[in-house]
Amino acid sequence: MLWLAILLPALSLQVFTRGVRAAPPLAILSPRGRVLAASAAASAAGIEPGQRAASALALLPELRLQPHEPAREAEALAEIATWAGRFSPRISLSAADAVLLEISSCLRLFGGTAQIESALREGLAELGFTALLACAPTPLAARWLARAAAPSALSCPPTDAALPTDAAGQDWRAALDPLPLELLSEEDACDAATLELLAGLGLRTLGELRRLPPAGLARRGAQAAARALARARGELADPRPWFEAPLRFHHGIALPAPELHAEALLFAARRLFASLAAWLDARHAAVDRFRLRFGHGSRPPTELEFALGRPSRDEGHFALIVRERLAMLELSAEVDSITLCAESPVAADPRARDLFGDPAQAGEDAALLLARLQARLGEECVQRLDLRADHRPEAAWRNTVPSAQATTARAGRDAAAGPASTRTASPPPRTTAGLRPLWLLPAPRPISAPRYTLLGAAERIETGWWDGMPVRRDYYLARDADNVLCWIFESLDAPGQWFVHGYFG
Incomplete structure (x- = not known):
């Protein structure tokens, strides 16, 4: 050993x-x-x-x-x-x-x-x-x-x-042999009385102690010193209890003086991030969330939860997300301690790098950007448009708080498909029917004067009868008097008015 x-x-x-x-x-x-x-x-x-x-x-x-x-x-x-x-x-x-x-x-x-x-x-x-x-x-x-x-x-x-x-x-x-006799006090191998006895015999080093007969040491009550030396030299067994790492990470750090500056707090938190990264590395795991608690002495602590965007064990990733939040955070009082807690680690992805780069790197970059935005602005302030299976334009999408794993997976699939310039795309429609603008108005706006030029055939949308909000419309691609490409429709219900619903870039 x-x-x-x-x-x-x-x-x-x-x-x-x-x-x-x-x-x-x-x-x-x-x-x-x-x-x-x-x-x-x-x-x-x-x-x-x-x-x-x-x-x-x-x-x-x-x-x-x-x-x-x-x-x-x-x-x-x-x-x-x-x-x-x-x-x-x-x-x-x-x-x-x-x-x-x-x-x-x-x-x-x-x-x-x-x-x-x-x-x-x-x-x-x-x-x-x-x-x-x-x-x-x-x-x-x-x-x-x-x-x-x-x-x-x-x-x-x-x-x-x-x-x-x-x-x-x-x-x-x-x-x-030349080491001082005082080392026998390590791990309480010998008490002070035994050391005083050995010093009274004129002993100063471990080598001098080794040369004395064990029987004579035992008669003088110094057998503990002989046994300790024998364990150190491998002549007696020295079994040790093994340390078991905890299943959850929960460690803190005390500051020598209360601090309020964000960079100073981030420096202290980096110490804990290095420890967390090693704990995850030893477990071959990663975390997608962790909590930081800032102690304020006798006042209630400030607790913050951070979402990483994707499971990670990179201490630089941890610090980057925390920096974004601390830049916007106003603490109620000075901080005298910081505690980091991470629970429920997940298995880390053992993805290997290849000569042509990692296809999932784009997903990781997108997830990191999302996590930084959420840390700076708040999770509820960053939303994504999700498609819904509905032909009505105003019901075909909704706002959702983005999921980090979904963002990573989606971007990773796009990256695996290749660059945008090399992907195989569906051929564009031969008619203007079916095109959708990215800019929809909050509500269709009535058209007061017939100043639009229709381009192509109509697309009829007649649906929604099951939820009490039916629509019956004929949509057209049109160009207005200012040469702006628009999306307009004619309502098939009386009195048959025209509306503009969106604009193309």
């Missing part, structure tokens, strides 16, 4: 700073009122871990103090584990600040450990996190190497081959 540890030593701070480009002066306080972590701006002013809150404020009066929130950190760690599912299906959470990935079966897919580590660093940066990474054949060794900021001593080829030979294996075990 090969384990890769993602260690987040600044997780308590980054859960509040990941949503902004540059973190303001911010410090995280422990329950006892001491500084646990400080942002770069706060550290530049002399704020250090261990300081009392009063001392920190004396150095920097504008410093923002944020209580330590383990629950928010646990949620962020679960979000990172969910996101990491795109690299490996075998993931385990380690204590409160690390995620462990078993990657031996994924080396061939990604090209080796170096490529996986590079992709992880880049992806974590998109999520707004910085982490320490290290690889080792055991999970505890990987965590220790990451904590010590030591490079992994293991060099694996980009294949699914077995783990290195004993000689190579001795190299990674030897890399554990």
